[in-house]
Amino acid sequence: MSENRKSQVITQGIQRSPNRALLRAVGFSDDDFSKPIVGIANGYSNITPCNVGIGSLAERADQGLKDAGAMPQSFGTITVSDGIAMGTEGMKYSLVSREVIADSIETACTGQSMDAVLAIGGCDKNMPGAMIAIARMNIPAIFVYGGTIKPGHYDGEDLTIVSSFEAVGEYSAGKIDEERLMEVERRACPGPGSCGGMYTANSMSSAFEAMGMSLMYSSTMAAEDAEKADSTEKSAHVLMEAIRQQRLPRDIITRKSIENALSVIMAVGGSTNTVLHFLAIAHATGTPLSLDDIETIRARVPVICDLKPSGRYVATDLHKVGGIPQVMKMLLNHDLLHGDCITITGQTIAEVLAEVPDKPAADQDVIRPWDNPMYPSGHLGILKGNLATEGCVAKLTGIKNRAITGPARVFESEEDCLDAILAGEIKPGNVVIVRYEGPKGGPGMREMLAPTAAIIGAGLGDEVGLITDGRFSGGTYGMVVGHVAPEAAVGGTIALVQEGDSVTIDADQRLLQVNVSDEELAQRRANWHPPAPRYTKGVLAKYAKLVSSSSKGAVTDLGL
Numbered sequence: 113m114s115e116n117r118k119s120q121v122i123t124q125g126i127q128r129s130p131n132r133a134l135l136r137a138v139g140f141s142d143d144d145f146s147k148p149i150v151g152i153a154n155g156y157s158n159i160t161p162c163n164v165g166i167g168s169l170a171e172r173a174d175q176g177l178k179d180a181g182a183m184p185q186s187f188g189t190i191t192v193s194d195g196i197a198m199g200t201e202g203m204k205y206s207l208v209s210r211e212v213i214a215d216s217i218e219t220a221c222t223g224q225s226m227d228a229v230l231a232i233g234g235c236d237k238n239m240p241g242a243m244i245a246i247a248r249m250n251i252p253a254i255f256v257y258g259g260t261i262k263p264g265h266y267d268g269e270d271l272t273i274v275s276s277f278e279a280v281g282e283y284s285a286g287k288i289d290e291e292r293l294m295e296v297e298r299r300a301c302p303g304p305g306s307c308g309g310m311y312t313a314n315s316m317s318s319a320f321e322a323m324g325m326s327l328m329y330s331s332t333m334a335a336e337d338a339e340k341a342d343s344t345e346k347s348a349h350v351l352m353e354a355i356r357q358q359r360l361p362r363d364i365i366t367r368k369s370i371e372n373a374l375s376v377i378m379a380v381g382g383s384t385n386t387v388l389h390f391l392a393i394a395h396a397t398g399t400p401l402s403l404d405d406i407e408t409i410r411a412r413v414p415v416i417c418d419l420k421p422s423g424r425y426v427a428t429d430l431h432k433v434g435g436i437p438q439v440m441k442m443l444l445n446h447d448l449l450h451g452d453c454i455t456i457t458g459q460t461i462a463e464v465l466a467e468v469p470d471k472p473a474a475d476q477d478v479i480r481p482w483d484n485p486m487y488p489s490g491h492l493g494i495l496k497g498n499l500a501t502e503g504c505v506a507k508l509t510g511i512k513n514r515a516i517t518g519p520a521r522v523f524e525s526e527e528d529c530l531d532a533i534l535a536g537e538i539k540p541g542n543v544v545i546v547r548y549e550g551p552k553g554g555p556g557m558r559e560m561l562a563p564t565a566a567i568i569g570a571g572l573g574d575e576v577g578l579i580t581d582g583r584f585s586g587g588t589y590g591m592v593v594g595h596v597a598p599e600a601a602v603g604g605t606i607a608l609v610q611e612g613d614s615v616t617i618d619a620d621q622r623l624l625q626v627n628v629s630d631e632e633l634a635q636r637r638a639n640w641h642p643p644a645p646r647y648t649k650g651v652l653a654k655y656a657k658l659v660s661s662s663s664k665g666a667v668t669d670l671g672l
Contacts, residue, residue, distance in 0.1 A: 134595075144183045148227040148355050152177070152186040153217045155233040155258070156416035160193035162234035162313060165239045165304040165335045166258045169344045173230050173256065176348030182355070185226065189216045193234045194559060194585065195273045195307065199530065204556030206237060207583070208655050210392070211668050213241025218248055224282060227251060228355050230348060234258030234306050234335075236586070239316040240389035243325065244525040246361045247396035252354040253361050254456050256347050257317040259335030260427040261305030266291075271300040272308045274421055274585070277561055284534045294532035305335030307493070309420030311586030314381030314427045316389060321436045323457030326363045328464050333430035336480055350457055356378070359458060367399050368450040372440075372461065373408060375448050376412040378490030379439050380430070381423060383586030384505045384594055385559075387492060391665030395487015403494045403663055407622070410490035413448055416480045422509060422589040423486065425478045433476045434468070441468040442482055495593060497625035498633070499579070499605050499615070502597035502663040508619045511591050512574040515618040517627070518543045523613050525549065526558055533566045540575035543615040547606045548643065549582030550599025551666040555647065557595075563583035564592055577617045579624070581606055593617055593624055597663040601642065608636040 132145060152174060156167040171187055177184040190212055191382040197203040198201055213233075223228050228251050241253065248254040264271035282288045306313035317331035327347055353359075370390060377386045387406055394401035407564035413641040417439065419425050430436075432453045443449045444465055451462030472479040480486055491509035496502075508514075518541040523529035529546045532538055544563070565588070567576050573590040581599035584592055598604030605626060609615065614627035626633075647653040660670040 119152040120182040132658065134369060138391070139194060140183065147181060147183040148389050149223045149225070150177050150182045150355070151224070151226040151229040151230055152184050153220070153231040154186050154188050155191055155238045156188065157191055158405040159191055160235050160336040161187060161261060161301055161304050162193065162195065162306040163258060165236070166234055169256065169341060172341045172344045173232065173348045176345035177230070177352065178354035180349045180633060182352050187220045187457065189213050191238055194236050198277070198585065199526065199562035203558040204554050204652060205392045206553070206559065207557045208651060210237040210241040210244070210389070211240060211655070214238060214248070215243040216222070217242060217245035221245070221249055221251065228351055229253045230256060230351050232256045232344070232463060233257060234313065234431050236316070236385065239313065239320065240392060243320065243393050244396045246325070247393060248360065250360050250362050252351060252359060252398055253325070253348050254351045255320050255550060256344050257320070257326060257331055257338070259305050259333050259340045261308045261309050261315055262334050262336065262428055263426045264301060264302045265313065266295055266299045270426060271296060272426060273300055274309065274311070274418060274565065275559070276300045277565035278349050279567045281566035284566065285570040287569070287571070303336055307428040307586070308428065309586070310380050310382050310417070310427065311421065312383040312385040312577050313586070315377055315386050315586055318380055318382065318436050319377050319386060322376035322440055323369045324453055325361070326456070328437050329431070329435050332427045332435045334428050334431070341381065353458070354456055357458060359456065362397055364454055364456060364474055365393065365397050365399070366453065367401070369453040370394055370399060370401060371409060374409045375413045375443055376436060376439060378410055378492065379443060380417045380469055381415050381419050381486070381491055381509065384492060384507060384584050384588070385586055387505050388583070388595060388662060392667050395665050395667050395670070406492065407494040410492055410494070411489045413443070414485035415487040415491050416442065416482065416485045416488055418478055420584070429478050433478045434472055436471060437465055437468045438479060441465045441470060445470055446482065484628070493619060493622055495617070495622045495624040497623045499624045500596045500610070501605070501625050502661060504593050504596040504624055506593040506617070506619065507589055511619070513591065514620050515616070516541070516543060516577045516591055517614060517616040518577065520545050520609050520611060520613045520615045520626070522547070522609055526560055530566060533563055533570065538567070538572065538576055540572060540644050543577040543617065544578065545606065545609050545615070546578065546580040546582060547600035549580055550601055551662055552656045553599050553601030554582060557583050557653050557662065557666060559583045559585045560594070561588055564588045564590060577615070579606070579615070579617070591617060595662040596624070597661045599662065602635065603642065605633065608633055
């Protein structure tokens, strides 16, 4: 940072003297005008359990910043609960909310000339939205995770939100009665915090810790526990030191630190959505990152954590046995992390991990020994073929059948697909296609948790494939392929598949193709016409016009 900028931080009050009367009205006194102004981007709402506890964390951050010598200014930003919106038209707004959150944080901080920002988020899009804004602005910043939910319990099982979705499929298939369905629903989410497995929220919080933009151990803390509030206050003090040192996000968010984050995502079995979000974060920093780069990382990093959705444990279990630092130390010891990357504290990754044990405790099995991983390579595979020439994202672990070739069952929307599954119309060996759900076509790239959970609940998870140009919930598992690009709405091959076409998903060959001749596809393409936009006004219409391919992160400022 230039000396000019450092001077502005120290003397901003003098430079803003015509506006001081307004600041006095919100609590500034004479001495406060010489302090750095730090925004608290506060994702509090009672829309979702992920965010309902954030208000008290913001208050703790406010006090911590004041104690450290800053002048905090709090402002709110939005959230959409993916779990509540799932399976509805409202889900189209979820990925859109990532951009709204990024834009709102950038607008507030830059519009008010804030010197730094402490962002607090809980639900899935809070985190990438905040980090995109942080990367754009490049003012000192730290991210504070609102914390994970504790598991629910019923009949000797740990429950998460995915348990409720799968119970609907089990009930429709006649495997459980209504009483059990309702008991699972009542107990799945016992309190505040983000969904408890290694779903999207916990995947992104873990990745930010690995990237150095959040404090160590903070990403797996329970929302309800006192240590979460303590960590928030500590984050405020660390941010103040970053302001003094002018330690900036783009010093921390680099190609190497993004690789560290993606390596941790692979090791913990994280969400497919992290691929989309890190492409967007890299774009915001100007860092080159492609789907092929992610496939390279996948091939070399084993899955060493036994976590839901395809495993047994939840994030609070991981926290008890060493959390993300224990995972990182194992990766570092095997040359799968860049130890020289700087963190928000000013220490390197190697330095902050120096006291972490080389191996996890022998009396636990949440983190597996290095020589006995869950899987020898990562779970988020990048598939290509004539059905996804730009690429797509598939979960390659937790499935018995690594390849499937079968007749296509084609649906033009998630709702039509779900109706068919619940009616028992999907049979073993089918390959389900759900299209026109991409970034432009949806618009908004809805998550398909309702159909995939219904397939699992019906006992078809190892026998049915599902392909979409939409997304999947972090809670999804099975033979599922998402983010197909180019999407149907722009004439991607997925738009040309017909009912009954032979389709192949091959995890080992990383292949996705429709087994139809090039000549036949060319004829179909000549006869294809783009559908009329589903929305012509409002935020979804604007988003559909601006949004890029999912292979580029579904960003809205590409090429501007």
